[in-house]
Amino acid sequence: MKDFTWLLKMAWRDSRRSRSRLFLFISSIILGVAALVAIQTFSDNLQQDIDEQARTIIGADLVLNSNRQFPPDIVAIMDSIGGEQSSQVSFASMVFFPKSQGTRLVEVRAIKGNFPYYGEIDTDPSQASRQFQDSKQALVDRTLLLQFSSNTGDSIRVGDLGFGISGSVLDAPSQTGITATVAPPVYIPLQYLESTGLIKKGSRIRYSRFIKFDDPSQVGAVMEAVRPRLEKEDIDIDTVQSTKEDLGETFGNLTKFLSFVAFAALLLGCIGVASSVHIYVKEKLDTVAVLRCIGAKGPQALWIYLCQIIAMGLLGSVIGAAGGSALQLLLPTVFSDFLPLDVSLSISWQAIFNGIVIGLTISILFALVPLIKVRRISPLRVLRSGYESADDRDPLLWSIYVCIFGFVLAFSYWQGIGDWGDAFVFTLALLAAFAILSLVAKLITWAIRKFFPTNWNFIWRQSLANLYRPQNQTLILIVSIGLGTALIATLYFVQQLLISQVSFSSRGDQPNMVLFDIQTEQTAAVSQLATAHDLPLIQEVPIVTMQLIEVNGHTKSDAVEDTTIAYPKWAFNREYRVTYRNHLIDSEELAEGTWDSTSMENRDTIFISMDQGFAENMKVSLGDELLFNVQGAPIKTVIGSFRKVEWNRVQTNFLVVFPKGILEEAPQFHVLMTKVNSPEKSADFQREVVSQFPNISIIDLNLILSTVNEILDKVAFVIRFMALFSILTGLIVLISSVIISKFQRIKESVLLRTLGAQKKQIMAINALEYFFLGSLASTVGLLLALASTWALAYFSFDSTFVPSLWPLLMVYVIITGVTMLIGLLNSKGVLSKPPLEVLRSEI
Amino acid sequence: MSSILDVHNLTKTYKNGSNTLTVLDEVSFTIEKGATFAIVGPSGSGKTTLLGLCAGLDRPTTGWVSLDGHELHKLNEDQRAALRNQTVGFIFQNFQLIPTLTALENVMVPMELNKTAGAKSKAMDLLAKVGLAERHHHYPTQLSGGEQQRVSLARAFSNHPKILFADEPTGNLDEETSEKVVNLIFDLNKEAGTTLVLVTHDLELAQRTQRVIRLKGGKIVADQLNVA
Numbered sequence A: 001m002k003d004f005t006w007l008l009k010m011a012w013r014d015s016r017r018s019r020s021r022l023f024l025f026i027s028s029i030i031l032g033v034a035a036l037v038a039i040q041t042f043s044d045n046l047q048q049d050i051d052e053q054a055r056t057i058i059g060a061d062l063v064l065n066s067n068r069q070f071p072p073d074i075v076a077i078m079d080s081i082g083g084e085q086s087s088q089v090s091f092a093s094m095v096f097f098p099k100s101q102g103t104r105l106v107e108v109r110a111i112k113g114n115f116p117y118y119g120e121i122d123t124d125p126s127q128a129s130r131q132f133q134d135s136k137q138a139l140v141d142r143t144l145l146l147q148f149s150s151n152t153g154d155s156i157r158v159g160d161l162g163f164g165i166s167g168s169v170l171d172a173p174s175q176t177g178i179t180a181t182v183a184p185p186v187y188i189p190l191q192y193l194e195s196t197g198l199i200k201k202g203s204r205i206r207y208s209r210f211i212k213f214d215d216p217s218q219v220g221a222v223m224e225a226v227r228p229r230l231e232k233e234d235i236d237i238d239t240v241q242s243t244k245e246d247l248g249e250t251f252g253n254l255t256k257f258l259s260f261v262a263f264a265a266l267l268l269g270c271i272g273v274a275s276s277v278h279i280y281v282k283e284k285l286d287t288v289a290v291l292r293c294i295g296a297k298g299p300q301a302l303w304i305y306l307c308q309i310i311a312m313g314l315l316g317s318v319i320g321a322a323g324g325s326a327l328q329l330l331l332p333t334v335f336s337d338f339l340p341l342d343v344s345l346s347i348s349w350q351a352i353f354n355g356i357v358i359g360l361t362i363s364i365l366f367a368l369v370p371l372i373k374v375r376r377i378s379p380l381r382v383l384r385s386g387y388e389s390a391d392d393r394d395p396l397l398w399s400i401y402v403c404i405f406g407f408v409l410a411f412s413y414w415q416g417i418g419d420w421g422d423a424f425v426f427t428l429a430l431l432a433a434f435a436i437l438s439l440v441a442k443l444i445t446w447a448i449r450k451f452f453p454t455n456w457n458f459i460w461r462q463s464l465a466n467l468y469r470p471q472n473q474t475l476i477l478i479v480s481i482g483l484g485t486a487l488i489a490t491l492y493f494v495q496q497l498l499i500s501q502v503s504f505s506s507r508g509d510q511p512n513m514v515l516f517d518i519q520t521e522q523t524a525a526v527s528q529l530a531t532a533h534d535l536p537l538i539q540e541v542p543i544v545t546m547q548l549i550e551v552n553g554h555t556k557s558d559a560v561e562d563t564t565i566a567y568p569k570w571a572f573n574r575e576y577r578v579t580y581r582n583h584l585i586d587s588e589e590l591a592e593g594t595w596d597s598t599s600m601e602n603r604d605t606i607f608i609s610m611d612q613g614f615a616e617n618m619k620v621s622l623g624d625e626l627l628f629n630v631q632g633a634p635i636k637t638v639i640g641s642f643r644k645v646e647w648n649r650v651q652t653n654f655l656v657v658f659p660k661g662i663l664e665e666a667p668q669f670h671v672l673m674t675k676v677n678s679p680e681k682s683a684d685f686q687r688e689v690v691s692q693f694p695n696i697s698i699i700d701l702n703l704i705l706s707t708v709n710e711i712l713d714k715v716a717f718v719i720r721f722m723a724l725f726s727i728l729t730g731l732i733v734l735i736s737s738v739i740i741s742k743f744q745r746i747k748e749s750v751l752l753r754t755l756g757a758q759k760k761q762i763m764a765i766n767a768l769e770y771f772f773l774g775s776l777a778s779t780v781g782l783l784l785a786l787a788s789t790w791a792l793a794y795f796s797f798d799s800t801f802v803p804s805l806w807p808l809l810m811v812y813v814i815i816t817g818v819t820m821l822i823g824l825l826n827s828k829g830v831l832s833k834p835p836l837e838v839l840r841s842e843i
Numbered sequence B: 001m002s003s004i005l006d007v008h009n010l011t012k013t014y015k016n017g018s019n020t021l022t023v024l025d026e027v028s029f030t031i032e033k034g035a036t037f038a039i040v041g042p043s044g045s046g047k048t049t050l051l052g053l054c055a056g057l058d059r060p061t062t063g064w065v066s067l068d069g070h071e072l073h074k075l076n077e078d079q080r081a082a083l084r085n086q087t088v089g090f091i092f093q094n095f096q097l098i099p100t101l102t103a104l105e106n107v108m109v110p111m112e113l114n115k116t117a118g119a120k121s122k123a124m125d126l127l128a129k130v131g132l133a134e135r136h137h138h139y140p141t142q143l144s145g146g147e148q149q150r151v152s153l154a155r156a157f158s159n160h161p162k163i164l165f166a167d168e169p170t171g172n173l174d175e176e177t178s179e180k181v182v183n184l185i186f187d188l189n190k191e192a193g194t195t196l197v198l199v200t201h202d203l204e205l206a207q208r209t210q211r212v213i214r215l216k217g218g219k220i221v222a223d224q225l226n227v228a
């Protein structure tokens, strides 16, 4: 015990003159811990808010949805549940604003009853949401009204019927900024739906029933009784509980991705800790040797410095945690467009605790790697400075490496990868990057020594020689700068990749207007109308919607009950939009099987073709039997081929394609794609279509494209915001490694000065040395980043990564420049003092 | 009188690639308790190497050293550290004070390692003896070379060592300061009855000890007793 207090005292004393330097290394973990705590606090709050707000998001205790009208016996079941109930029929449709003569695709929600029971449709004036059902009134999304310069009191035409606008919708249950921009909502009373004439067979209509229980605790029990019957009719059941789970899952993924980015920042911080402690220990070698000489034991020396590290690690983690808790105030603002709920701001003690524990663990583990040497410092150094004991491998070092490997593995699993195999691969990749960088550093020092350009001038020779002289920083700086560059650049490249994946390729001849919900008997007339407007008929396809009932004889309930059946549940839940044709289109190619088998000539079996990636996810293969329910008629099919589909082309692409000759008589609608050159022409044509065929909906892709771009910009902003942490941490790591390395260079610079070297010469030597280091490190780092991005693109995103030159060059110039700059600023401190003073000051 | 340091056939070689450099060649001698002893010789003759081996700071290639009855080659690193702490004091040419500690703290360290009670007051006494009581709160960089060497002297005596090793203690000092430091070394040594092993190339200084051995090329070339 007495021994321990002495260790603490020694640690305290020894740190006095180097506290600022100690703090430097710990500062590299502050940002990482802050990012981690911020994300975790946000995610904890989000989870809590989901729990609290799920009720107002779905607006009722129970919501039943179906793509078909509820059959009479289901209606009877629903009626028998009692409580309060509302009905809603919703679908996409064009509306017309007579005042401005404008048309626009909206989501019509025809409603009867007092839904929502929790929360409310927020309207201006506020009483409008409770009164519009009494007469022929509509509630219209606020931005829609703005867009068509209409106001409360004006009118709107939905199908064949005009409605008075009684209020503007500010907010409604389960509405986010994004859904409202694609198809803004228009509420009308259900009693007028029939007379709009919009309900035709084949249109995609969603029927909903909202139920508020007299006793909400009964939801579970009641649902248990009727669930099988409802599921048999493909009715979706949403309860407050299932909404919580769904939202939790969706936003769990979001926060997982973000905390992974935070993890990257923290990893960079680890490099900072290890590299700066490494250099710190080098400075302390002589002190330790003296301590050893006068009788301190190896472990005692180790503990003195470990105490310092623990104290600093704790301090850094606490500062980081505090900063992170403050930072989470920003996150909800950043995410508000994505979230259907208001995120509250509160401190999460759990997140703070985790952040501190992780920060401390990291500081200790990564500091131990260089620190453990202290145990074995030979006291002989006292007599012969610079003496390093024969490099016998310390077995304890390997246990630390194993601990670090385990820690990174566990942390990456827990923090976002969520799969042990992938986490292992990730950790191995990090290890490989580390090994490659060390190897490169060793190779470079060896090569410079071997092929030293003896005929270069003094300054160049001197700066080059610094890379291999004793006490050089080459290895540690190349590894830390290189790994930092690799992490940051990978993040950046992946971001570019993600953005390029979702953005549409907009080539000149691509369609920009889509007409859908065209009835079979309307197709000829619509085509004629388009031709009359001089518009090209780029693509015209029929679409049949259907439901999957069985895969190889297994139903959804089989798949749910029997875990050995791998077919996922969602495969049975989703609606399949299918077309039929006998040829491939130019956005797809045959990947497996034979397309020919999709032809129906002289065949009994119906061979269908599936998208390859989708089939993989669904875990089906060629020859598997799928039973579809096509609007009431069961159709048995066999998978005949897989297609590789280029999804980001503006095309109507299909997961499932039937052969001709099966679906012609099924209820269906058609899609027509065309290209309109000017907004005026587009408005003219839309107006004409809507007045002649009110059931047809039109999507103006230009509008959608700009919306998508807006969304992408926001996503990119979120990613950049998080990446900023990694970049800042990288910068701090860079600064601290270079600053600390200064203490190694001072002696030499001072000596040179004493021997008469000029300021300029010493500056040039330093600048060149850091230029070599920065260039080498950033080049290798970039190569690593390219390799890892390529691998990610190939294995995770199923695409190819084509790097562009400019970002590469930019990263190289910035990293090298910053390294040089910091190196130069460093040497300035040495040069501004007379040599005598520096000689006397502790180095 | 019994011996405190027994050096037997000590050889130290360094391998440098294919070359073998013999720095010490079969050196043997014995030092009695309380004696004063000087090792002289030109630079590079192996004096520091010999001192390092005697104090257990390094391992010999062949031969052995017995310090205060302990055969050093039979002890491990930590045991040798403990032995140094209890029986050995050091003075170096380049002082080797711990730059992050004050003068007082530097003197206290060996006692604190040893868990000696009242370390602080003892350290203050020692600093007073070397004439630096009022400089106790200064850091090494705030002290002159002679002052630093006096602090290291105080540190060397803080544990009542049985033997004091001094490697060119005046090598970095001017004549006047040297004189002061040397006098201090001999005075403190006499007072404490410590054995003194002094490495120097200063023959005048060497004459003040009872016995002088001369090293050249790693071999003892002369061993002479001084008449007091």
Ligand SMILES: Nc1ncnc2c1ncn2[C@@H]1O[C@H](COP(=O)(O)OP(=O)(O)O)[C@@H](O)[C@H]1O
Binding pocket: B014, B016, B021, B023, B041, B042, B043, B044, B045, B046, B047, B048, B049, B050
């Ligand atoms: N680690 C080493 N490797 C190779 N040669 C060494 C090493 N340490 C010392 N020497 C050599 O041993 C010889 C004696 O050195 P030293 O004991 O320091 O002499 P002195 O103290 O008399 O100046 C010198 O020639 C020196 O070059």
Ligand SMILES: [Mg+2]
Binding pocket: B047, B048, B049
């Ligand atoms: Mg010497």
